[in-house]
Amino acid sequence: MNIMTWSSLNAGVATPEIFLLCATCAILLIDVFLSDAKRHISYVLTLATLVATGCLLVAGYSLQPLLAFNGMFVADPLASLSKLGMVVGVILMLVYGRGYAVARGLFRGELFTLTLCALLGMMVMASAVNFVVLYVGLELLSLSLYALVALQRDSSRSTEAAMKYFILGALASGLLLYGMSMIYGATQSLDVFVISQKIANDEANRLLAVFGIVFIVTGLGFKLGAVPFHMWAPDVYDGAPTLISQLIGSAPKVAAFAFIMRILAQALEGFAFDWRSMLMVLAVLSLVIGNLTAIAQVNIKRMFAYSTISHMGFLLLGIMAATPGGYAAAFFYAMTYMLTAAAGFGIIMLLSREGFEADQIADFRGLNKRSPWFAAMMLIVMFSMAGIPVFVGFFAKLAIIQALVGLGLVWLAVIAVLMSVIGAFYYLRIVKVMYFEDPTDAAPIAAGTDAKLVLSVNCLLLLVLGMMPDRLLTALTTALQFSLHTGL
C-alpha cells in the first residue's frame, strides 16, 4: 500500500532538515581543508546555517499540519515552534561557548558538525510521527551527544562521563525500543495516527499496550533525567565541558517535550489514564529528590543538574495533566527553561578562562563587586529558575499549577509549591554568594563583546517574557491546538 512516488514523498515539507543536513555535510568537508588559524570560518558557517535554518522554519510555518515521507514526518506548529526553540538554544550555546572552546582546544570541526547533527536529531524527534523515525531522531541526538561529552579526549572526567552517559543512554534506548515493539504488537502499527485511531476504536490489546507504556515511560524517564532514572545527569553535567553541559541542559529538553507529545499525547492518548499515574510518580519524585539533593551541591554544574531534574518534574506535571492547558503549560515551561538554562550555563562559561572552570559555587563570590552586570544577569537567571515574579519562570510555574488545580489536584499543586520553596533556597545561595560576600578572585572577566551582548538580550528576555508572557503563551497554545486536535 505504501508505494513510493516522488510526489507522495512531499519532501518540501522537510526543507529545513534537508538544508541542515546538506549544510552539515558541507561544513564537514570545508573544515577538513581549513587550518586551525582559519577555524573561525567553520564557526561562522555554522552560525549562518543555524540562522538560515531558523529562517526556513519561520518561512515554512503553517498552522495546518503537513505530512511528508508517506506519513512518517509531519510539519505542524508544535514541530516548527519547538524546532525554532532548539535552533535558538544551539545558537546560544555556540555564541557563549566560543571563547570557552578556544581556550580549551575544543574549537574544532567535530564540535560544529556533531552539534549540527544533534540539532538534526532533535528536529527529527519533533517532527516524526512514526515510532521508528522518532527512534532514529533520538539516536542521532544521543550518539552526537555521547561523542560531544567526550570531546575533551584527554580529560578522564569527560571520558568517564561520556561512558556513563553512553551506557545508560543505550539502556534507555533499548527500553524505549522494547516498549515501542510492544505497542506495535498491541496495535499492529508504528504510525502515530494509526495507533491512536486503533486505541480509540478499542482495537488495541490493552494489557500489552500498558506493558509497552511502562517501558516507554521508563525510557523517556532516562532521557529526561527524571527520578529514579536520573543517576547519569549530575555526572554528565559535571564531567562534560560546560558548553556541552549547556547543550544537554537546554535545547534537548524542548525536543524531549515534543517527543513525549508525539508518543504519549498523540499516539497513546487513549491510554492516558495509565501513563498519567506513572508520570505523576516520576514528577513528584523528581521534584523532591532533585530539589533536596541540589541543596547539598558545591559544584554549580552539579547543582544545575539536580535543579534540571526538579524542573523536569514540573514539566512532567504539566504533561501529566493531559489537558490542552497542561500541555501548553509544559510547552511554555520547556521553552522558557531552555532560555533560562542556556543563560545560566552561558554565565559559567563566560566567567571561566584558561585553566579555570568557574564551576564551583565559591567561584561566584563577590561577583557583584567584580562585575555588577554579570551579577545582575545571574540574579535574573536564579530568580527566574526559582519562579519569583516578575521573571518568566513564575508564569511557567503558574501555568502548571493552574493546570493541576483545574483537574482538582490541589494536593499536587501544594507539593509542587513546597518543593519550589526548597528550590528557592539553593538559588538564593548563589545570589547570596554573588552579592553578600567579598570576591576571592580579582582576575578580570574576559568575555567577548558578542557573548556579552547575546547574554544581555537572553537575560532581559527572561524579564520581558515575565512581564509580557501573553504572546508566547498564546502562540504555543494555538500551536498545540492545531497540532494535536485538527488531525488526520
Place this chain on the structure above:
Amino acid sequence: MTGNLLSLTIWVPIVAGLVVLATGGDRNANAARWLAVLGALAGLLVSVPLYTGFDSLHGGLQFVESTPWITMFNINYALGVDGLSMLFVILNSFTTLMVVIAGWQVIQSRVAQYMAAFLIMSGLINGAFAATDAILFYVFFEAMLIPMYLIIGVWGGPNRIYASVKFFLYTLLGSLLTLVAFVYLYMQAGGSFVIADFQRLPLGMGAQVMLLIAFFFAFAVKVPMWPVHTWLPDAHVEAPTGGSMVLAAITLKLGAYGFLRFALPIAPDAAREYAWVFIIFSLIAVVYIGLVALVQTDMKKLVAYSSISHMGFVTLGFFMFAGGTQLNPYAVEGAIVQMVSHGFVSAAMFFCIGVMYDRVHSRKIADYGGVANKMPIFAAFMMLFAMANSGLPGTSGFVGEFMVILGAVQVNFWYAFAAATTLIFGAGYTLWMYKRVIFGDVANVHVAELKDVNKREFLVLAILAIAVLGMGLYPKPFTEVMHQSVNDLIWHVSQSKLQ
C-alpha cells in the same frame, strides 16, 4: 493624567530606581543620592492627588485602571484603591523619601544599588496595595522580596546572611500557598482573577477553612503574628536602618492589608468561626511579646518585638466579631489607624536607633547612658516617639489602640482587658529603654564624644514628629477617608457565603 495616577505611583519610583542604578559605581555616589531623592519626591508628589482627589463618601474602588495583561489566563493589569488601601500608598511613598534621606551619609558603599533597591521596592509595594487582580497583587507582593533580600543581605549587620535567607524563605513559603489558593478561587470563579469576584464567590465551609489557612500562612507571616514571627527580630536587627524603617512601616502593613482584602471578605464564615484562634494569637502577641520586649538588651530587637506586639493590636481589631456575627467598626477602623500610626512611629524609632548606631556603632542598651547630655535635640525628638510608641494620648499611637480597645470592650470585656495591658507593658519597655539610654550620667567615652543631630537628620525627625503629633491630635483626615470602605467591608463580611 488622573486616569493613570496609580500607574504613576508604581512606575515613577521604579523608573527612577533604574535611572539611579545606571549611575553605576560609587564614583557618582552624589549623583545617585540626588537622583534618588528626586525620584522619591516625584513618587510622593504623584501619590498625593490620591488623597486630594479621593471621594470619601464612596466606599468602592477609585482611580480604577484595567488593561488585559495575560489573556490566556484572563489576568488583568487592574489597579484601584479604596479607603482601605489609599493611605498606605501615600504612607509608602512618604516612607521611601524618609529612607532615602536617612541613608544619605550612612551608606557609603554601593550607594546607587542601595537607593535603587529602595525606589524599586517602593514602586512594587504601591503596586501590591493598588492591585485589584489577584495575580497582579501576587506578582508585586512577591517581587518586592528581591530588593528586600538584597538590602538586608548587602548592607545589613554581621548576621545578615542568615537573616536575609530566613526572611525570604519564610515569606516565600506563605505566599506560594496563597498562589495555590488564588488559582483555586480562579477555577471556582469560572476563570477570573479579579479580587472582587473572589469576594462575591459563594464557598462551602471546608473550602473557606482551607483558604483561610492558606491566607494565614501568607499574611500572618508578613504581619507577623505569633507564632510565625520569628523571622522579624532577625531581619530587623540585621537590616540597615532604612531597611528596618521600610519593613516596619510598610511591609508589615501589607500582611495586615492582606487580611482585610482577602482573608476576611473571601472566607467570612470561616473567619467568624475561627476568630477565636486569631484573637488568641493576637493577644499572645500583645501580652507575651510585650513581655519579651521588656527583657531585650538590644535596642533594635526591642523595637522589633514592640512592632510585633503593636501589630497584634491590628489583627485583634480585625477579628472582633460582636455577638459572633458582625465586625465591630471601631475595632476595624482603630486597627487601620494603628497601622498608619505604627508606620510613622516605628519608622521614627528605627531611625532614632540608626542615628545613635551611626555614631557609636552599637545597638546594646548597656553601651549608652546619658545621651541627653550630649544630644539634647535628639533626646527631645526621641522622647516624643517613645511616648507615641507607648500610646500616650495626643500622639498617633494612642488613637488606634484606644479605638481597638473600645471596640473590644463591646465584644468581650476580657479581650479588652488583656489588650489594654499593652498600655502598661508598652510604656514599660519603651520608657525603660529610653531612661537607660538617654538619661543619667554620661556612660562612657563614646557617649561623651556624641554630636547632636545634623540638618539632614533633623529634617527626617521633624517631619516624622509632625506626622505623629498631627495624627494624634486630629485623626479625622485619616479616619474619614476609610469610613465608608470599612462599613462596606463590615457589611460584606456579615453576609454568609455558605449556601
